[in-house]
Each structure stands twice: as C-alpha cells, then as structure tokens.
Amino acid sequence: MTDPSRPAIIRGVQIRKHFGGIAATDGVDFDVLEGDLVGLIGPNGSGKTTLINILTGHLAAESGDVFLRDRRMTARPPHEFAAHGVGRTFQLTQLFGRMTVLENMLVPGLTRPHSTWASATEQARRHLAFLNLEHLSGLEAKNLSGGQQKLLELGRALMLDPAVLFLDEPFAGVHPKLREELIKRILQLHESGRTFVVVDHDMESILRIAGRLVVMARGRKIADGPPAAVREDQTVLAAYSGF
Amino acid sequence: MRGLPTYLLASLVLAGLVYAHGFNSYWMHVTIIAMFYAILAASWTLLSGYAGLYSLGHMAFASIGAYTSALLIQWTGMPTILGMASGVVFCTVVGAWIGWVCLRMTGPYLAIFTLAFSEIVRIVFSTEDEVTQGMAGLHTVFLFHTDSRIPYFYTAIGLLVFSLAVMGFIVHSRWGLFLRSIREEEQAAAASGVRVAYFRILVFAVASGFAALAGVFYGHYLGILTPSLGSLDLMIIVVVMAVIGGMERIPTAVGGAIGIEFLQEYLRAYGEWRLVIFGLVLLFTMRFARNGLLTPLWLQFVRLGEVRRPVSAAAQAAAAAGEVGPQGSGGS
Numbered sequence: 051m052t053d054p055s056r057p058a059i060i061r062g063v064q065i066r067k068h069f070g071g072i073a074a075t076d077g078v079d080f081d082v083l084e085g086d087l088v089g090l091i092g093p094n095g096s097g098k099t100t101l102i103n104i105l106t107g108h109l110a111a112e113s114g115d116v117f118l119r120d121r122r123m124t125a126r127p128p129h130e131f132a133a134h135g136v137g138r139t140f141q142l143t144q145l146f147g148r149m150t151v152l153e154n155m156l157v158p159g160l161t162r163p164h165s166t167w168a169s170a171t172e173q174a175r176r177h178l179a180f181l182n183l184e185h186l187s188g189l190e191a192k193n194l195s196g197g198q199q200k201l202l203e204l205g206r207a208l209m210l211d212p213a214v215l216f217l218d219e220p221f222a223g224v225h226p227k228l229r230e231e232l233i234k235r236i237l238q239l240h241e242s243g244r245t246f247v248v249v250d251h252d253m254e255s256i257l258r259i260a261g262r263l264v265v266m267a268r269g270r271k272i273a274d275g276p277p278a279a280v281r282e283d284q285t286v287l288a289a290y291s292g293f
Numbered sequence: 294m295r296g297l298p299t300y301l302l303a304s305l306v307l308a309g310l311v312y313a314h315g316f317n318s319y320w321m322h323v324t325i326i327a328m329f330y331a332i333l334a335a336s337w338t339l340l341s342g343y344a345g346l347y348s349l350g351h352m353a354f355a356s357i358g359a360y361t362s363a364l365l366i367q368w369t370g371m372p373t374i375l376g377m378a379s380g381v382v383f384c385t386v387v388g389a390w391i392g393w394v395c396l397r398m399t400g401p402y403l404a405i406f407t408l409a410f411s412e413i414v415r416i417v418f419s420t421e422d423e424v425t426q427g428m429a430g431l432h433t434v435f436l437f438h439t440d441s442r443i444p445y446f447y448t449a450i451g452l453l454v455f456s457l458a459v460m461g462f463i464v465h466s467r468w469g470l471f472l473r474s475i476r477e478e479e480q481a482a483a484a485s486g487v488r489v490a491y492f493r494i495l496v497f498a499v500a501s502g503f504a505a506l507a508g509v510f511y512g513h514y515l516g517i518l519t520p521s522l523g524s525l526d527l528m529i530i531v532v533v534m535a536v537i538g539g540m541e542r543i544p545t546a547v548g549g550a551i552g553i554e555f556l557q558e559y560l561r562a563y564g565e566w567r568l569v570i571f572g573l574v575l576l577f578t579m580r581f582a583r584n585g586l587l588t589p590l591w592l593q594f595v596r597l598g599e600v601r602r603p604v605s606a607a608a609q610a611a612a613a614a615g616e617v618g619p620q621g622s623g624g625s
Binding site: 106107127128132140144145148149156158161162 | 484487
C-alpha cells in the first residue's frame with residue numbers, strides 16, 4: 051500500500067528467509083511510510099518477527115532487498131540501521147540488566163554523533179520523565195517490573211531519535227494498567243510525528259492504535275490496508291481466526 | 294572532602310616510592326611480582342569483567358610478548374625498550390586478530406577456543422627449542438644493569454599506574470559503557486547503535502597489549518623465559534586473583550592480585566596446602582560474594598569523604614510510587 055504524498059522510510063522488497071526448509075518469509079514486500087502506525091499481525095510462526103529482524107539488520111535475508119530512504123541496507127549490521135534512525139524493541143525484553151536505568155538510556159544516546167555525556171543525560175532524563183520512570187533512574191534495570199522494563203526498552207529506542215520504531219510484542223505480559231500507559235505513550239509519540247510498526251497478538255490494543263494493518267500468514271503478506279477493511283477480508287478471516 | 298580516595302591511593306604509592314630503600318630484597322621481589330600479576334588481572338578484568346569475554350588465553354599473550362621482545366633483541370641487537378615496545382605492539386595486533394576470529398563466540402566456546410590457542414602457543418615455545426631454548430629457558434637481556442631491585446620496583450609501579458590510568462580511562466568513558474552493554478545483551482547493544490564487532494576486537498587488542506606489557510617486563514626482569522609463562526596454571530592464578538578480588542571492577546581485581554600474591558608468600562610454609570586454602574577462599578567467594586571479597590570494601594572506600602544529602606520527601610514518595618502497584622509490587 052503506497053501513498054505518493056508520503057515517502058517510504060523503510061522498504062523490504064521480496065524478502066525471503068527459510069529456517070530448516072520452512073519459509074519464515076516467502077517473498078514479502080513491506081514498506082513503512084512516514085507517519086505510519088502499522089499494526090503487523092498474524093498467527094504464531096507467520097514470519098512477523100523474522101521480517102522485522104531482517105528490516106532492522108538483525109537477520110540476513112536469503113534474497114530480497116532492504117532500503118532505508120532509498121539507501122540500500124541489505125545485510126548491513128544492526129548498528130548501521132540504528133545510526134540511520136531505525137529503533138526497535140524485542141519480543142523478549144532485552145535490557146542491560148546489571149546497568150542502571152539511566153545507563154541503559156545513555157548507551158544509545160552516546161552512540162549518536164556529536165553527543166556528550168551532558169546532552170545524552172539531559173535527553174535521557176527527559177524521556178524517562180515522559181515514560182514516568184525518572185524516579186527509578188538509579189535502579190538496576192533487572193529490578194524493574196515487566197511493564198516498566200517494556201517502557202524502558204521503548205525509552206532506550208527513543209534515545210536514537212528514530213525515524214521509525216519497530217515494537218515487537220510490546221503488550222505481551224504487561225499488566226492492563228501499564229498497557230494503557232504504553233498505548234498512551236505510543237499514541238502521543240505518533241501524534242508528535244513518530245513512525246511505528248507494532249507487532250502483537252493483542253488484537254484489541256493493535257486495533258485501537260493502528261492506522262494501517264498488515265497481516266501475515268505462513269511467511270506471506272496476505273492483507274495490507276485500513277483496519278476496518280482488513281477485518282472484513284475473507285483471506286484474513288480464513289487464515290487468522292479470532293476476529 | 295571530594296577526591297579523598299584518590300588522594301589516599303596516591304599517598305600510598307608515594308610512600309612506597311619514598312620508602313622503597315627500606316624494603317628487603319625478598320619482599321621487594323614479591324611486590325614486583327604482585328604488580329606483574331596486578332596488570333594481568335586488571336587487563337583480564339577489562340576483557341572478561343567489563344566486556345563479558347571469558348578468555349583463558351591471556352597468559353599466552355604475556356608469553357608471546359615476552360618471547361617476541363627477547364628474540365628480537367637477541368637477533369637484531371635493538372635497544373631493550375624498543376624490543377619491549379615491539380612485543381607489546383605485536384601482541385596488540387595478534388589480540389585484535391584473535392578478537393576478530395572469535396567474533397561469534399561467547400561463554401564456554403570462547404573459553405575453550407582461547408584455551409586451545411594458549412596451549413598451542415605454549416607447546417610451540419616448548420618444542421621449538423632451537424629458537425626458544427624450550428624448557429631449558431631463554432636467557433633475556435636485563436632491563437637494568439644493576440643488582441638492585443629498586444629500579445625494577447619503580448618501573449613496575451610506573452607500568453601499573455600507567456596501565457590502570459589507561460584502563461580506568463577506557464572503563465569510565467563511553468567505551469566502558471558500550472563494553473558493559475555488550476556483556477549484558479549483545480543484540481540489544483547492536484540495536485542501540487553500538488558497533489559490537491569493533492568494540493569486541495578493540496577490547497581484545499587492548500587487553501592483549503597489557504598482558505604483553507606485563508610479560509615483557511617479567512622477561513627482562515627475571516632474565517630468563519620458559520614456556521610455563523603461558524601455562525594454564527598461571528592463567529588459573531590470574532583468574533582466581535580477579536575473581537576473589539572482584540572481577541567487575543579493575544581496582545578490586547588489582548587488590549585481589551596483590552593480596553593473593555602476598556598471601557602465597559606468607560603461606561609458603563604450608564606447601565601445597567596453601568593451594569587448598571585458595572581453593573576454599575574461591576569456593577567461599579563464589580557461594581557468598583560473587584562480586585568478589587573486595588568489592589564491598591572498595592564501594593565503601595570510594596564513598597569516603599562524600600557528603601550524604603538527606604533524601605527529600607518528594608523523592609521518597611516518588612520511589613515509593615514506583616515500588617507499589619500491580620506491576621513492580623514484588624509479587625513475582
């Protein structure tokens with residue numbers, strides 16, 4: 051689905067990846083336009099995480115290309131994606147457990163060109179205040195609750211000042227109260243101009259926030275469009291039971 | 294008083310320099326060897342404690358550096374200092390190469406790989422006796438042409454202070470933060486923009502360079518080199534020193550090295566039993582103080598002279614707010 055008035059930030063072309071003979075992604079085309087808030091859904095094993103791992107440099111595709119604003123990034127390492135404004139969180143939260151909350155934020159902050167300790171710390175404190183984590187800045191990240199860890203992971207990705215943010219199952223295992231907090235922050239960030247791709251199984255949350263829904267099944271993209279239209283799609287209904 | 298711990302440590306070093314003439318030759322030798330181990334334990338801590346790269350090949354670099362320096366001086370007649378510098382540079386390059394080869398290895402795989410590398414180096418130095426004199430030992434040029442140990446003592450202090458200054462600068466810079474992030478979660482570090490491969494190679498190179506620095510000094514201090522410098526026995530001693538002291542901080546690893554070396558000498562009368570004692574201390578450390586026996590002491594020490602401000606009511610309330618509620622309530 052393309053919109054000529056908005057340029058694509060990231061574009062995957064005919065992405066193909068197999069694991070032990072099983073096609074995790076089977077020639078998938080996927081683009082994210084500036085200002086999108088894409089919900090990427092599909093049954094377990096449909097290739098969602100594989101796709102975003104390839105689009106963020108964490109996995110090399112067997113064939114196909116990845117473009118970041120027309121710059122070919124195929125098989126480039128993840129730190130180059132981060133340097134060009136691709137932020138992400140992980141399905142299983144990956145924090146620097148024995149480092150403090152503030153240090154977790156400083157790591158991406160200090161990889162930015164021309165960053166200083168003072169500027170990165172100031173930026174980190176601002177994001178921590180936005181995520182309501184500032185009072186925990188001196189605590190080791192491993193001591194945070196599950197929901198707070200998800201928020202910190204989001205905050206750490208924000209430190210890259212990303213052009214696009216991939217959130218892999220941000221609502222999984224999060225208490226409803228903190229899930230609301232997370233949804234509120236994602237919507238606020240989107241309104242301020244951030245672009246998101248959110249992968250999750252929590253249909254209710256995804257449908258509340260997504261402006262565009264992409265559905266995958268068996269390594270293929272089977273639908274892409276406004277949530278209302280996708281929900282009525284017969285292919286989707288057949289492949290993805292539950293809505 | 295801010296900086297009190299720094300002043301105290303500087304005073305201790307200064308006192309050692311001023312009163313060095315009062316030490317007897319035996320204890321001065323023990324102190325020099327303790328400083329040799331301190332450089333090794335500190336550099337191993339940089340690699341393993343900070344970056345999480347558990348190498349068992351550290352002594353191989355000390356050995357390669359020492360033999361490179363000794364042989365270059367023997368073959369070319371170059372000045373001793375130049376030979377030593379060449380040994381360090383060569384080992385830094387070899388360390389970077391090993392770091393590159395092991396880029397995808399972590400944990401036990403890395404430990405086994407580096408152990409195999411270390412054994413290969415030791416066996417080559419043992420077998421090539423036409424070049425290295427094998428177990429008979431390679432005679433090296435002394436660094437100073439004197440019977441006194443004092444110049445060596447001053448040099449050892451200088452090298453230790455230099456090593457700690459460089460490594461301290463690294464761990465307190467953004468590089469130190471990046472190394473720790475690699476230790477914690479390599480994938481997340483990469484996603485945060487950290488050039489993981491670059492820093493892994495860099496830390497291997499730097500740590501190997503310092504191991505070589507200790508090795509070249511050792512070689513030109515004792516005047517003889519044997520392949521046992523790169524043996525697993527010595528590697529285990531360095532690991533034990535760092536672990537007992539505290540392998541996540543360079544000062545505690547250095548304290549562990551100096552403490553264990555002196556303890557080894559004090560307990561010499563107990564023969565092999567002293568190794569059993571060290572084994573028990575190691576077991577105690579792993580069971581009750583995984584961060585090392587010296588870490589709590591060091592944390593107290595660095596806070597000396599700090600003015601403790603009372604925690605404000607607002608901060609207490611904020612902290613409490615984070616500690617209660619459905620998530621973070623301590624239920625899990």
